[in-house]
Amino acid sequence: MNATATEHLPVVVIGAGPVGLAAAAHLVDRGLEPLVLEAGARAGAAVREWAHVRLFSPWSEVTDPAAEKLLAPTGWVKPDQAAYPTGGDWADRYLQPLADVLGDRVRTGARVTGVSRAGRDRIVDADRDAQPFAVHVTYADGREERITARAVLDASGTWTLPSPAGADGLPALGERAAADRISYRVPDLADPAVRTRYAGRRTAVIGSGASAFTALASLAALARDEEDGTKALWILRRGLSGATFGGGSADQLPARGALGLAAKAAVDEGHADAVTGFRTQAIERDGDGRLVLVAEDGRRLDPVDEVVVLTGLRPDLSFLDELRLGLDDRLQAPTALAPLIDPNQHSCGTVYPHGHRELAHPEQGVYLVGMKSYGRAPTFLALTGYEQVRSVAAALAGDHDSADRVELTLPETGVCGGSGLYDTPAPQSDAAAGCCAPPPAPHLVQRGGPAALPLATEQPAGGCCGS
Known part of the structure; x- marks a missing residue:
């Protein structure tokens, strides 16, 4: 992509959940302008749907350093790091304050319905990388908008597509009727x-x-x-x-x-x-x-x-259909990342540190981050997502030394999602x-x-x- 032609454009982040908001915080820290598009009515909409469930990670492992840096001047009180939040706690005491401090950079009731290259469908090669991304959005009031972006980070997660009861990955006969x-x-x-x-x-x-x-x-x-x-x-x-x-x-x-x-x-x-x-x-x-x-x-x-x-859950890739994604044919995760997170080989504690290079696609400037980057693998932890978006933000800012210096220590054993x-x-x-x-x-x-x-x-x- 021609950075000079697109540097005035925002980086669109899809989803105002934990990783999407952390991505916005890292972009702001790097002097880049994020625009977070959240389909729900409030930040952390998916997390709020399981507000009654307690996380198995303590507060020390579910907040992001760049986000804390943004929150600190507002008088935000850091939760007890040894305590375990519920989904509702996470949304109300961290995600919503973070969305509030980001202000107009976060739009709620904004559902992304398609992402492509401006003026190029997925077939066209000519001058493709020089074009900005075109992001189509439908708002809760029915309005539609086309937003151009220098890069797109899809942090929309997998919550909206639960896997069915059928053992072959398809709904069992009679499942819909019941x-x-x-x-x-x-x-x-x-x-x-x-x-x-x-x-x-x-x-x-x-x-x-x-x-x-x-x-x-x-x-x-x-x-x-x-x-x-x-x-x-x-x-x-x-x-x-x-x-x-x-x-x-x-x-x-x-x-x-x-x-x-x-x-x-x-x-x-x-x-x-x-x-x-x-x-x-x-x-x-x-x-x-x-x-x-x-x-x-x-x-x-x-x-x-x-x-x-x-x-389990699976990623919604339908609105990314005009992009050239490189996805593993089993996990639906980026091809370079898939071997590192394959649940047949790894638990969350044995996932290798990874960043922008493992998350890259043939379509330069687009990244699936957070739970969505794991496709159908269930081994994701918030710490992993925070390190992903730190690396990606550094890469977009041109700091490749920092982007490549990916370090992460994860707890071992057990089921990770x-x-x-x-x-x-x-x-x-x-x-x-x-x-x-x-x-x-x-x-x-x-x-x-x-x-x-x-x-x-x-x-x-x-x-x-x-x-």
């Missing part, structure tokens, strides 16, 4: 209406990551709270192993380890039964309107009242987590079954296996 009984979010059981939906009911939870742990622990707490008949059925596509419940007491993020142990307690105490090796093919209704899950091997489970699907339940005391374990053992034959695990065995005492190489 939408009134299916949720793709961790239920907020403090909400009376939501509590009524799950209290005294049998709920299937599909997934094996931190969000599934959170849901299982929440439903177990509901069952303990004199809600007779409340029962969870935990559906895993793989088998149970020492890796199933994360890092336990050996996890360098204690709240993340406690979360896995809370899920294990739900099974041990009989509040949840685990069904392993079950790959959902269909969701049917019985004569009473309850849901019956059917596996690819023909097994049918007893009816449930509700289904909570927590099988999602959030925690740190308020609830968790059972203790001396064990560390393992990963990715081959699945045993499918079976139902109830109280006193294999789930009651202690966690593995040694962590082999490799990462977390997904749902």
Whole structure:
């Protein structure tokens, strides 16, 4: 791109979440002008949708240094660094103040509907890199606008596209028809209406990551709270192993380890039964309107009242279709980054430091950052995103020495995406987590079954296996 012709243009940042706002702060620190476009009505709109869930990272690991530098002159009070915020805390005490100090650089109710090169679709080569980016925006009031930009950082995350229940990546047969009984979010059981939906009911939870742990622990707490008949059925596509419940007491993020142990307690105490090796093919209704899950091997489970699907998230690439992106064909992450974050090989603690070079695409000047850069990999931490945007901002400012000097130390072990339940005391374990053992034959695990065995005492190489 011709820097002289575009240097007066803003850098468009898509998404006013933690990484998008951090990107804006780093750009301001570098003397570049950001324009943050947020589809939601407020900063941190996606985070606010899980306001009830507690992060498994403390405040010290979820704020960005450049953002703190911007906030300091406003009288912002830095939270207790050892405390664990909820999503609501993160949004209200950090993201919203940061958006406020950025002022007019942040536009809410602004949904990006397309990004391209000005006057060039993805086919045209001629003079392509010299053209600014054209960003099409639709506002909440129906207005449309075309914004030109010197660069585009897509920090829109993956929240809006949860993966389906179907084990082949497609919705299970009948999944859409059963939408009134299916949720793709961790239920907020403090909400009376939501509590009524799950209290005294049998709920299937599909997934094996931190969000599934959170849901299982929440439903177990509901069952303990004199809600007779409340029962969870935990559906895993793989088998149970020492890796199933994360890092336990050996996890360098204690709240993340406690979360896995809370899920294990739900099974041990009989509040949840685990069904392993079950790959959902269909969701049917019985004569009473309850849901019956059917596996690819023909097994049918007893009816449930509700289904909570927590099988991961995936990036929305539809509005980037006119750009020349280089994406891994499995993870939908930048091709240079994908081998570093492959969940078949890495946990979040073994991800190598990376920055603008690993995030680059054939289309110069466009970067997917934050959770979106990881595509379908579940191993993202906020610290990773903050280092990404520091490097990218330095590169855009022409400071390549700083951009290439990428340093990052991440906590090891356990499942890395999602959030925690740190308020609830968790059972203790001396064990560390393992990963990715081959699945045993499918079976139902109830109280006193294999789930009651202690966690593995040694962590082999490799990462977390997904749902």
